[in-house]
Amino acid sequence: MRLTVLRRSPARPNPGEACAGYLVEGGGARVLVDIGPGIVAQLLLRHHPAELDAVIVSHMHADHMLDLVTLRYVYPWRRLTGRERLRVVMPPGSADQLLSLARGVGGASHFEDAFELSEHDGASSLSFGALTVTPRETQHYIPCWGFRLEADGRRLAYTADTAPCVGLDDLATGADLLLSEATLRSLDEDAQPPEPRGHLLPSEAGDAARDGHAGRLVLTHLPVDEGADWFRTSAAEAFGGDVEIAEPAATYEI
Numbered sequence: 091m092r093l094t095v096l097r098r099s100p101a102r103p104n105p106g107e108a109c110a111g112y113l114v115e116g117g118g119a120r121v122l123v124d125i126g127p128g129i130v131a132q133l134l135l136r137h138h139p140a141e142l143d144a145v146i147v148s149h150m151h152a153d154h155m156l157d158l159v160t161l162r163y164v165y166p167w168r169r170l171t172g173r174e175r176l177r178v179v180m181p182p183g184s185a186d187q188l189l190s191l192a193r194g195v196g197g198a199s200h201f202e203d204a205f206e207l208s209e210h211d212g213a214s215s216l217s218f219g220a221l222t223v224t225p226r227e228t229q230h231y232i233p234c235w236g237f238r239l240e241a242d243g244r245r246l247a248y249t250a251d252t253a254p255c256v257g258l259d260d261l262a263t264g265a266d267l268l269l270s271e272a273t274l275r276s277l278d279e280d281a282q283p284p285e286p287r288g289h290l291l292p293s294e295a296g297d298a299a300r301d302g303h304a305g306r307l308v309l310t311h312l313p314v315d316e317g318a319d320w321f322r323t324s325a326a327e328a329f330g331g332d333v334e335i336a337e338p339a340a341t342y343e344i
């Protein structure tokens with residue numbers, strides 16, 4: 091299985107970098123997990139979307155899904171037939187939001203003319219060839235699901251956006267590679283009590299990877315204005331081993 095970090099920015103982009111978008115190849119399938127602003131331009135350097143089996147969206151925050159708008163423009167401006175349409179798997183309960191977005195950018199059929207839209211159910215595995223994708227709900231400001239992606243006897247886990255929670259622990263457990271967000275430089279940047287938290291310190295990503303016996307920990311979705319050394323060091327101390335930073339366009343064999 092292979093992971094390619096198309097880009098990794100948090101919601102406020104790192105200068106020159108697109109937001110979240112990860113290409114996963116394995117089991118004879120190729121899927122794009124999340125499609126934040128700027129990702130389509132990065133995808134097109136490698137693949138036409140017709141070469142994807144699906145796009146899968148973790149949650150409805152703009153930095154994870156807004157380039158669906160752009161993706162539509164790669165397709166001819168007509169209603170496509172079934173086999174021509176790209177499978178796009180959205181989070182549960184997102185249909186109304188997607189319809190509002192479609193209307194806001196042009197018309198109600200903006201997406202459905204080109205995409206075969208569906209929602210996952212928040213728990214059941216999806217199959218793309220021999221690649222299995224299992225959603226796991228995380229704790230975030232809005233409903234959000236990370237994914238366990240399995241093929242060829244290997245397992246990649248992607249946290250999407252999350253605070254420390256049972257879902258994060260489940261994702262980390264037994265992952266050959268844990269691709270974890272690490273957005274926070276301090277807890278002051280997260281929601282304050284009594285509001286529930288929604289992101290991770292790098293040390294918390296390290297804790298989850300250590301407790302889940304993850305093979306490798308790769309940090310993503312982090313601000314790099316002042317470099318990434320503090321993130322790497324802080325996570326490595328908790329993890330008890332080397333930690334990698336998801337570099338733009340980097341590929342990881344799993």
Ligand SMILES: [Zn+2]
Nearest residue numbers: 101151153251
């Ligand atoms: Zn995010």
Ligand SMILES: [Zn+2]
Nearest residue numbers: 149151230251
């Ligand atoms: Zn988010």
